[in-house]
Amino acid sequence: MPLPTTMRALVQPSSESRDLSLTTKQLPVANLSQGEHLIRVHACSPCAGELLWPKNFPPPKPRELVPCPDISGIIVSAPTDSPFQPGDEVYARTNYIRPANARDFTIGVTDELAHKPKTLSWVEAAAVPVSAETAWQILFIHAGIFKGEDTDVSAAREAWSGKRVLVTAASGGVGMWVTQLAALLGADVVGTCGPDNLALVKSLGANEVLNYRTTSMRDWAEQPGKKVDVVIDCIGRKSLEDAWWAVRDGGVILSIFQPPTQVRPEDFKGEAVHDVFFVMEPNRMQLEQITKLVDDGKCRPMVDSVWPLEQFEEAFKRLDGGHSKGKIVFDLSLN
Known part of the structure; x- marks a missing residue:
């Protein structure tokens, strides 16, 4: 199917703000020569307190502030030498230097991606990587x-x-x-x-x-x-x-x-x-080990609740309440 020209994206307007807005953006462009992959996002998950990160830990270079570092999705385009090719199901905790994944399409690099556990749904997989x-x-x-x-x-x-x-x-x-x-x-x-x-x-x-x-x-x-x-x-x-x-x-x-x-x-x-x-760093090989443990039935994620992207205010209110049981997840197939 041809790609759309625009997508939904959840954006934090500035590092001083804790508000979010759902806007329409152009699709990101993957730099294949730098190991970047374009990914169609199926689900993504926020981290507690992450709306304070841009103020307390400014990104090394100015960038658009899109939340939700955890993602599960399908590769759309990839470098020819990548172990992940179009159609592959992946998940990741993407790097803080780039906008995160509360958007219909996002960017991931080879060293942070892993194959999604076959035993997990898109939503369950998005609850795994950072944790x-x-x-x-x-x-x-x-x-x-x-x-x-x-x-x-x-x-x-x-x-x-x-x-x-x-x-x-x-x-x-x-x-x-x-x-x-x-x-x-x-x-x-x-x-x-x-x-x-x-x-x-x-x-x-x-x-x-x-x-x-x-x-x-x-x-x-x-x-x-x-x-x-x-x-x-x-x-x-x-x-x-x-x-x-x-x-x-x-x-x-x-x-x-x-x-x-x-x-x-x-x-x-x-x-x-x-x-x-310490602050964790995404690592492909570690996440592949976790994939194996999950598919072998030795570990499992816990999803607290699932939300459409349009209900971001209620979802972040649930997250900030501090009493969730497992992860808050956005299912981007929901409207």
Whole structure:
């Protein structure tokens, strides 16, 4: 079918604004010599707080501010030497240097794309990349427990087996993937969440689940045998501050929200605790490994709700409420 000349696009007017508008734009043009692919978007997913990113973390070069870094879709055009050719079904967390994917057509490069899991729908696939790749990079790289090739699942399992891990916001987009992958690697997982999600986090592989509304992290951690080797924080602020009490001497406290030392309790007396903050980077080979785990039935995404692009205000309100169970997804086939 011939391509249309225009498309829908969700645009943030400036880095200072948190408003969005649905507009009509020309299709993007893929630079095939630079590894770019034109992709017809089937579904895309936003990240919590991403409308603050352009102000707090300005793109390296000025660009149009289109949200939703997660995508699933079909390749329309591709470099001749690419492993992804027209008609291929792909998904990705695209790079922040380009406009993201809340639009009918978008651009992805070879090193960030992966083949969409065959067992997932377009909507389910769009719920995977940023959360699953972040969890992968935590467990295979940044936590420091495993030191080796980050695609060596069997060696990582040997390193993680028996380690105690605390995951905050374990029912959230990233937390649920950390919980699943850590359990798959043989770790003893403790997850925190609200009372409505206790059973869900247990089903994801956590051996113990804490209701953060009723459990004092400090009191819990003072019980014999409760401290953990690694804290993985997915929410920051007070949750991260409280989680300091759970890490053992010589352990690791890692956050994807903020540097952990920003909220270290003044009276915390632990010794030799290593703190880590990082921002994930798209990685094709890691996402292909995740595709295999999903298609083998070892991991699964969680979709909180599905929205047409026209209902972006309600969808972002749901996202910003902080109580979604899994990912918010836009299905671009809906009107």
